[in-house]
Amino acid sequence: MNLRRLFAIAFKETLQVWRDPRSLSIALLMPLMQMVLLGYGVSLDIRRVPLCIYDQERSQTSRELVERFVASGWFIAVHHLADARAVRDAMDRGTCAGAVTIPVDFSRELASTGAAGVQTVFDATDANTTAIAIGYAQGVIALAAADFAARWAAAHGTRPPAAGRVDLQPRVWFNETLDSRNFIIPGVVAVILGLVGAQLTSLTVAREWERGTMEQLISTPVTALEVMTGKLIPYFAIGAFNSAFCLCVSVFWFQVPFRGGLGTLVLTTFLFTLVVMGIGYLVSVRIRSQLGASQVALILTMLPTSLLSGYTFPIDQMPAPIQAVTLLVHARYYVTILRAVFLKGSTVLDLAVPILALVLYAAAIVWIAARAFRKRLD
Amino acid sequence: MWARGLHRRFGAVAAVQGIDLAVRRGEIFGLVGPDGAGKTTIMRMLAGVLRPDAGEIRLEGVDVVADPERAKPLLSYMPQRFGLYEDLTVAENIYFYATLFAVPAPVRRARSAELLAAAGLLAFRRRLAGQLSGGMKQKLGLVCALIHTPLVLLLDEPTTGVDPVSRRDFWGILYGLRERGVTILLSTAYMDEAERCSRLALLHAGAIRHCDTPARLKAAMPGALLAVVTPDARAAHAALAGAPGLLGLLLMGDRVHVRVDDAARRAPELRALLAGQGIGAADIAPVEPAIEDVFVALLGPGSPP
Incomplete structure (x- = not known):
């Protein structure tokens, strides 16, 4: 490897990217746009579930119960309905995701026996969301029931029925506020870096074929390794800039807690960038048109990264064969690492397995890419 | 530089079939032939960017087929x-x-000033190559090809689409190189350019049909050449087809070049034939063949093997 030739290739490539609006916009605008879209758009949290209220009694107690639903923050009361048919209609039209029906004798029952029934109906078209909403509703009702029971006991001069009760006292670790954004954002960073890196490098060799500059380039003494390394250097710089940008936005804008070491972050991001750029370069060597190469790179990185990396769909919930496939998805390791570094503060040692996987991946891709480019027209 | 038994196929098409050539040091060697004759394929194989299916290429003792990377520092390919x-x-x-050719910076500065001046490009140093005219682009290509003083210069139709002034600059640079002992191999579709080469290979359908100096190729042309100058050369060209003793006909602007077996005997016959067709032949006289005549005579239908 001749360093001056390497520098010449890197310099030339830098000038070309700098003067090419398409490359430049992929390099700098795509991360910004995706960070905003995915960071704000994707949230697994269920908040403000729209509820219909069919309060048959309209007593102080029944109103208190409704109030508790709204005060929890998980629900909003969008309609107050007058009959059961209206409940059905509202559900059909989709104006509410659930309905709470408070029977006409609610407070009377509560006063005489200390217990009363409330009916909730949920639209389970989206099973996941509904399960979470039901959980929230149970929580609201359980709290209300405990308060009502205590009041009833006080009124009747007895102790609340506490015997034999087991209390669950949940503590959540690493994402104490149970904010799904803290979990999603590190994944978003991985998706963006994976996508943009491969897009950029997928153009680099294809551009030379398309514009007819390759024939003259391969007639010079430059080596395949110098071409690859020289071409990747400017994209590495862009990748480093994008990584820093996305990670800063995560921490300072989206306020994702960062508990790990900067060194771990830099090391693993470097490895991941190497893999991503290697993939893009390989595609570029194989496909001699810029459009074709960028499409293939998009498919190769977008689908596995967004579906199989564990970024949105948990890998341990996938069927076994799909889980096996995810082992080949480079982003899976980086998503795991990023989440652990951000939320758990994991160290290089804690993350030895995924880091090793990335190292192997990077070595394999670079090895293949270095051999893929032949200085020949055929 | 020499090549022996070069073959190259692209799928079902045999682009080059059995080329032998030897180019001496300091020679300007021309490859001439119609489109599809295999000129570009030969150039690419000589430049080491395309592997021949069979055959051998040596450049200053380096085996280009087996070790193209060792040959590349020695050559420039455009x-x-x-x-x-x-x-x-x-x-x-x-x-x-x-x-890329490891030219030291002081040498680069000196040579690029010299070459840019010769090419008339000194004022355009800071212009993007894409904004140059066709002729300026080709001259820039030559400047880049010559920045490292190659032993062998391979030029594939270097002056196609280039204005006459730029072509003159271009050839001025090539002659200067020949003085320094650089071997030049170029392909061309321009006959006047072919005439400037020290030797020519006439290519047809992937094979070299004739290879010699322009003068000897002209001498080898069978028959004698008459120029028929008339106000209506096109009509004359049509009228002369099938004339007795005719070996070849070539329309060249305001005249028709007629190749015949015996100039002295056929000239009056042709004049009579044209007069009979109502075409007033202003002048019929023997001419020296241009390389274009030779080319048509040697590669055209019914040409000698």
Whole structure:
């Protein structure tokens, strides 16, 4: 490897990217746009579930119960309905995701026996969301029931029925506020870096074929390794800039807690960038048109990264064969690492397995890419 | 530089079939032939960017087929399609190629000033290559090809689409190189350019039909050449087809070149034939064959093997 030739290739490539609006916009605008879209758009949290209220009694107690639903923050009361048919209609039209029906004798029952029934109906078209909403509703009702029971006991001069009760006292670790954004954002960073890196490098060799500059380039003494390394250097710089940008936005804008070491972050991001750029370069060597190469790179990185990396769909919930496939998805390791570094503060040692996987991946891709480019027209 | 038994197929098409050529040091060697004759394929194989299916190429003792990378520092290749970076300036392209060929910076500066001056490009150093005219692009290609003083220069149709002034600059540079002992091999579709070469290979359908100096190729042309100058050369060209003793006909602007077996005997016959057709032949006289006549005579239908 001749360093001056390497520098010449890197310099030339830098000038070309700098003067090419398409490359430049992929390099700098795509991360910004995706960070905003995915960071704000994707949230697994269920908040403000729209509820219909069919309060048959309209007593102080029944109103208190409704109030508790709204005060929890998980629900909003969008309609107050007058009959059961209206409940059905509202559900059909989709104006509410659930309905709470408070029977006409609610407070009377509560006063005489200390217990009363409330009916909730949920639209389970989206099973996941509904399960979470039901959980929230149970929580609201359980709290209300405990308060009502205590009041009833006080009124009747007895102790609340506490015997034999087991209390669950949940503590959540690493994402104490149970904010799904803290979990999603590190994944978003991985998706963006994976996508943009491969897009950029997928153009680099294809551009030379398309514009007819390759024939003259391969007639010079430059080596395949110098071409690859020289071409990747400017994209590495862009990748480093994008990584820093996305990670800063995560921490300072989206306020994702960062508990790990900067060194771990830099090391693993470097490895991941190497893999991503290697993939893009390989595609570029194989496909001699810029459009074709960028499409293939998009498919190769977008689908596995967004579906199989564990970024949105948990890998341990996938069927076994799909889980096996995810082992080949480079982003899976980086998503795991990023989440652990951000939320758990994991160290290089804690993350030895995924880091090793990335190292192997990077070595394999670079090895293949270095051999893929032949200085020949055929 | 020599090549022996070069063969190359593209799928079902045999682009080059059994080429032998030897180019002496300091020679300007021309490859001439119609489109599809295999000129570009030969150039690419000689440049080490395309592998022949069979055959051997040696450049200053280096085996180009087995070890193209050892040959590349010795040669410069200018492809038919403009191969420089249009989004880089003139100076940046020169810097790039100079560095790939490991030209030291002082040498690069001196040579690029000298070459740019010869090419008339000194004022355009900072212009993007994509904004140069066709002729200026080709001259820049030559400047980049010559920045490292190659032993062998391979030029694939270097002056196609180039204005006459630029072509003159171009050839001025080539003659200067020959003085320094650089071997030049070029393909061309221009006959006047072919005439400037020290030797020519006439290519047809992937094979060399004739290879000699322009003068000897002209001498080898069978028959004698008459120029028929008339106000209506096109009509004359049509009328002369099938004339007795005719070996070949070539329309050249305001005249028709007629190749016949015996000039002295056929000239009056042709004049009579044209007069009979109502075409007033202003002048019929023997002429020296141009290389174009030779080319048509030697490669055209019914040409000698």
